[in-house]
Amino acid sequence: MTGARDIVSVRAIDGLNLEIREGERVALSGHNGSGKTTLLRVLSGIYKPRAGSILIEGKVGALLDSTAGMDFEATGIENIYLRGYMLGMSRREIASKVEEIADFTELGEFLELPVRTYSAGMFTRLAFAVSTAVESDILLIDEGIGAGDANFQHKVQQRIESLFRRTPIVLLASHAEGMVRQFCTRRLIMEHGKLIGDEALAADEVKMQPHDALATTSELR
Amino acid sequence: MTSANFDLGKPVARITAEAVPQQAIADLMDGAQRYPLWGHLAYHDIRQRFRRSMLGPFWLTLTMGIMIGAMGLVFSTLFKQDVAQTLPYIAIGIIFWGLLTNCINEGAQAFISAESFIRNVPVPVSVHFYRMMARNVFIWLFNMAIYVFIVAVFRISLDWSAILFLPGFILFLINTAWIALASAILSTRYRDMPQVITNVIQVVFFVTPVFWSPSVMSHRPAFVALNPFYHLLAIVREPLLGTQPPVQSWLFCIGLAIVGLAFTIWLYRRAHARISYWV
Numbered sequence: 001m002t003g004a005r006d007i008v009s010v011r012a013i014d015g016l017n018l019e020i021r022e023g024e025r026v027a028l029s030g031h032n033g034s035g036k037t038t039l040l041r042v043l044s045g046i047y048k049p050r051a052g053s054i055l056i057e058g059k060v061g062a063l064l065d066s067t068a069g070m071d072f073e074a075t076g077i078e079n080i081y082l083r084g085y086m087l088g089m090s091r092r093e094i095a096s097k098v099e100e101i102a103d104f105t106e107l108g109e110f111l112e113l114p115v116r117t118y119s120a121g122m123f124t125r126l127a128f129a130v131s132t133a134v135e136s137d138i139l140l141i142d143e144g145i146g147a148g149d150a151n152f153q154h155k156v157q158q159r160i161e162s163l164f165r166r167t168p169i170v171l172l173a174s175h176a177e178g179m180v181r182q183f184c185t186r187r188l189i190m191e192h193g194k195l196i197g198d199e200a201l202a203a204d205e206v207k208m209q210p211h212d213a214l215a216t217t218s219e220l221r
Numbered sequence: 222m223t224s225a226n227f228d229l230g231k232p233v234a235r236i237t238a239e240a241v242p243q244q245a246i247a248d249l250m251d252g253a254q255r256y257p258l259w260g261h262l263a264y265h266d267i268r269q270r271f272r273r274s275m276l277g278p279f280w281l282t283l284t285m286g287i288m289i290g291a292m293g294l295v296f297s298t299l300f301k302q303d304v305a306q307t308l309p310y311i312a313i314g315i316i317f318w319g320l321l322t323n324c325i326n327e328g329a330q331a332f333i334s335a336e337s338f339i340r341n342v343p344v345p346v347s348v349h350f351y352r353m354m355a356r357n358v359f360i361w362l363f364n365m366a367i368y369v370f371i372v373a374v375f376r377i378s379l380d381w382s383a384i385l386f387l388p389g390f391i392l393f394l395i396n397t398a399w400i401a402l403a404s405a406i407l408s409t410r411y412r413d414m415p416q417v418i419t420n421v422i423q424v425v426f427f428v429t430p431v432f433w434s435p436s437v438m439s440h441r442p443a444f445v446a447l448n449p450f451y452h453l454l455a456i457v458r459e460p461l462l463g464t465q466p467p468v469q470s471w472l473f474c475i476g477l478a479i480v481g482l483a484f485t486i487w488l489y490r491r492a493h494a495r496i497s498y499w500v
Contacts, residue, residue: 041340041497044343045234045236045343046339046340046341046342046343046497047497047498048236048238048241048244048494048495048497049236049237049238049241050238051238052237052238053235053236053237053238054234054235054236054237055233055234055235055236056232056233056234056235056236057232057233058232059232060234060343062341062342062343064340064341064342065337065340065341068337068338068341068342069338069342071265071269073269073272074265074269078265081261082261082262082265085257085258085261085262086338086342088343088344090257091257091261
């Protein structure tokens with residue numbers, strides 16, 4: 001925006017009605033700029049609606065930017081703590097998971113070094129490992145999650161599966177068709193902030209554990 | 222719409238467009254309760270600034286000490302006053318002026334610099350404000366080592382009335398906080414504000430008795446008597462020097478805190494929900 005005189009206003013979400021129940025893993029589809037990320041931000045409470053209402057039952061976790069809060073000058077371990085705090089974990093919670101996270105990354109002694117010394121792949125691995133350690137009832141994921149080289153893929157798959165299985169509601173905004181097909185039970189298609197499609201999907205992955213959590217919106221703008 | 226499995230153990234959030242202004246206070250309260258988060262981030266900020274330096278955060282103390290030493294010597298020579306009188310006065314003045322103005326100047330950037338954080342991590346926006354305040358209070362603690370040193374060297378005699386520093390400091394912090402939060406909100410919306418604020422503070426520095434004392438004047442001119450910064454400094458400086466601030470200063474600061482808090486909360490009610498759009 002260049003000045004006060006050329007204000008452009010966008011209605012990013014328009015009259016959206018939606019109810020998502022426990023056990024649903026929902027894929028959000030739509031072109032870039034169709035309102036997927038905005039919807040996730042509204043559901044997480046970052047953006048406040050101009051009209052309408054939202055009811056959320058359960059603890060919301062957001063993986064909108066899987067590196068948010070990380071600091072290149074800090075060590076790997078420090079970044080596990082920083083990122084953990086961003087995900088709403090307490091110090092104790094992070095401390096109890098730090099070993100498991102460190103093991104998963106296979107970064108060994110590199111974890112004592114500043115993250116700026118890491119290769120891109122190592123950094124992604126670390127970010128992925130912490131982000132997927134999050135415990136929440138409703139998880140909002142933007143642009144998918146994933147990490148790593150070929151021989152790491154198997155572990156990544158398992159970890160994503162475990163995350164999806166223990167989280168009652170997952171909303172995934174993704175263009176990665178494979179992941180959507182594998183995990184999601186429902187697909188919402190958005191265009192210009194409107195919901196234009198809502199279809200059931202048969203996820204390949206095993207059934208989820210019973211939970212209760214709920215996210216609904218009505219006439220959201 | 223029914224929610225059959227209503228579970229009291231789960232947090233329930235209702236977000237409605239109409240209720241947004243009312244959530245301003247909740248945002249400030251919830252934000253304050255996230256002290257492990259902002260406390261850690263503030264600590265991390267300071268650690269980060271001095272990483273790989275030998276003295277570490279004691280550079281803060283040293284830098285401040287050098288400035289105070291130099292100013293103390295120059296001004297006691299210029300005004301032909303006793304160093305034992307001038308130096309402690311200037312020292313405390315500059316330490317608290319630093320806390321006050323760093324909070325206002327960095328407050329201007331508190332939300333702006335946390336942009337990606339605000340857009341991607343769902344925490345109350347006020348967390349970023351508390352982080353900035355906590356960071357500056359940490360820095361102030363390092364600077365207060367100089368005060369301890371000065372008390373020892375110049376043998377400043379303190380009696381029980383020095384305890385008045387505590388209510389003075391609380392009042393000082395409350396006033397600093399509302400000015401800094403107002404600065405943060407206005408700067409996020411109007412990006413010329415940080416520059417305006419920096420310039421205003423620079424001018425105010427010279428008209429406020431930070432390093433010079435109004436006691437050399439026959440009467441206190443209006444820019445001192447009505448200068449909120451003068452009174453804010455007085456209620457913390459005088460008890461630390463073993464003297465008493467005038468009653469007017471206390472009243473002025475209490476009044477300022479009430480009016481200022483009311484103003485800033487009004488501002489925050491209007492602005493807090495839009496900060497994530499503005500950054």
